[in-house]
Amino acid sequence: MAHTPNAKVVAEHDEIGLNLYVRILHELESHPSSSVLLDISGDPEQGLRALEHLNQAAPGLYVLLSEYQCSTEFLIRAMRTGAADFLLQPLKRVEFRDAMVRLEQYMARVHSHSRPLGKMYTFAGVKGGVGTTTAAINFATVCAKQNKSTIVLDLDLDSGDLASYLGLQPQYSLHDAMEGLARLDQAMLDGIVTRHAEGFSVLCAPDDIEKARLIAPHQLKELGTFLIEQYDVVVVDGSRGLDDILLNCLELSDSLFLVLTQEFPAVRNAQHYINALVRIGFSQEVIKLLVNRYQKRAPLHVSMEQLQQTLSAKPFYAFPNCYEEAMQAIHKARPIVLNPAAELGRAYREFVKKVGFSSDGQPAGGAAAAVGAARKNNG
Numbered sequence: 001m002a003h004t005p006n007a008k009v010v011a012e013h014d015e016i017g018l019n020l021y022v023r024i025l026h027e028l029e030s031h032p033s034s035s036v037l038l039d040i041s042g043d044p045e046q047g048l049r050a051l052e053h054l055n056q057a058a059p060g061l062y063v064l065l066s067e068y069q070c071s072t073e074f075l076i077r078a079m080r081t082g083a084a085d086f087l088l089q090p091l092k093r094v095e096f097r098d099a100m101v102r103l104e105q106y107m108a109r110v111h112s113h114s115r116p117l118g119k120m121y122t123f124a125g126v127k128g129g130v131g132t133t134t135a136a137i138n139f140a141t142v143c144a145k146q147n148k149s150t151i152v153l154d155l156d157l158d159s160g161d162l163a164s165y166l167g168l169q170p171q172y173s174l175h176d177a178m179e180g181l182a183r184l185d186q187a188m189l190d191g192i193v194t195r196h197a198e199g200f201s202v203l204c205a206p207d208d209i210e211k212a213r214l215i216a217p218h219q220l221k222e223l224g225t226f227l228i229e230q231y232d233v234v235v236v237d238g239s240r241g242l243d244d245i246l247l248n249c250l251e252l253s254d255s256l257f258l259v260l261t262q263e264f265p266a267v268r269n270a271q272h273y274i275n276a277l278v279r280i281g282f283s284q285e286v287i288k289l290l291v292n293r294y295q296k297r298a299p300l301h302v303s304m305e306q307l308q309q310t311l312s313a314k315p316f317y318a319f320p321n322c323y324e325e326a327m328q329a330i331h332k333a334r335p336i337v338l339n340p341a342a343e344l345g346r347a348y349r350e351f352v353k354k355v356g357f358s359s360d361g362q363p364a365g366g367a368a369a370a371v372g373a374a375r376k377n378n379g
């Protein structure tokens with residue numbers, strides 16, 4: 001640190017226990033602009049677990065990881081677990097200095113914003129037609145109505161129908177944002193997005209499949225990072241498989257809302273999705289199951305108990321089966337939540353409250369309560 005005059009050590013810990021995050025959280029209270037240099041060479045596996053806990057407890061904390069190995073596989077794991085940067089050991093003075101410069105640049109960028117970074121929420125369907133776009137639209141509408149600056153990104157690049165569900169006729173699309181990525185600022189973005197009357201912005205999928213194919217996964221990460229800096233809430237409609245584009249978004253996402261129904265193929269796909277995501281390093285806590293078109297008594301469907309057992313997880317929320325309301329919303333190009341009498345609209349408002357956007361800012365009750373509410377609605 002002697003060679004980095006702007007940096008100061010505020011605390012040191014010799015042991016990397018799994019409760020390291022508790023001590024760091026305490027220290028962050030008195031030094032909120034701190035970052036963490038985490039030397040995991042003593043026990044890399046334990047170190048990565050500690051990093052995962054730290055990242056969950058303090059999302060957005062800049063963690064500079066240090067280890068002797070730097071295989072691609074290890075670096076990808078480290079990045080997915082939440083490392084912001086990596087320093088190879090034995091430490092070299094010039095590499096350490098460069099890492100400090102990157103840290104300073106990051107801090108300058110974060111502090112140049114008077115507002116905290118926004119949050120990205122990705123909605124992905126375990127198969128087509130399960131209600132992903134409907135969920136993303138209604139989530140965004142409620143957020144916008146609560147005065148959160150909100151943008152929705154249509155990542156269904158082959159057949160995105162976000163614009164038509166909202167009755168929008170976009171002039172520009174994600175393709176234009178990608179073309180101008182290097183010089184993208186808020187003014188340019190304002191010219192590219194389409195505004196919805198409810199106050200949120202939409203970045204539509206390109207209407208030309210050829211243009212959609214030109215979008216590279218790493219560009220999505222760059223765009224996503226920019227959007228989080230500009231908006232309170234970034235909603236991604238990822239009605240597509242687990243491809244690299246979606247994975248790049250997931251790395252920035254606060255939550256992945258995995259939308260499924262009680263159909264057998266949907267539950268089976270959900271199981272594959274969860275296993276694949278956990279295998280490549282995503283924490284199970286980030287993955288939140290949304291059961292759509294929930295029915296308590298539906299012959300030939302998977303019951304909620306079976307679903308929980310198969311997926312070893314309680315659904316975060318269950319939306320009632322209201323086909324009429326959902327179809328009307330599409331037909332009128334008007335999100336269901338704008339219909340005060342709609343049962344499904346109520347469910348969406350409750351869901352957003354549970355995510356943590358209630359007016360008092362408190363997350364609402366547990367998953368069981370949400371499932372119970374949907375059950376009651378369906379008799």
Ligand SMILES: Nc1ncnc2c1ncn2[C@@H]1O[C@H](COP(=O)(O)OP(=O)(O)OP(=O)(O)O)[C@@H](O)[C@H]1O
Pocket residue numbers: 125127128129130131132133134135156239292293294319320321322323324326327330344
């Ligand atoms: N809770 C619900 N109850 C009944 N019908 C619903 C519900 N949610 C969505 N739907 C209906 O399901 C159909 C598919 O919805 P949507 O387009 O949102 O799904 P998707 O997963 O995005 O589909 P795609 O794979 O085509 O992108 C629509 O007709 C919609 O009205």
Ligand SMILES: [Mg+2]
Pocket residue numbers: 132133134156161239
């Ligand atoms: Mg869709």
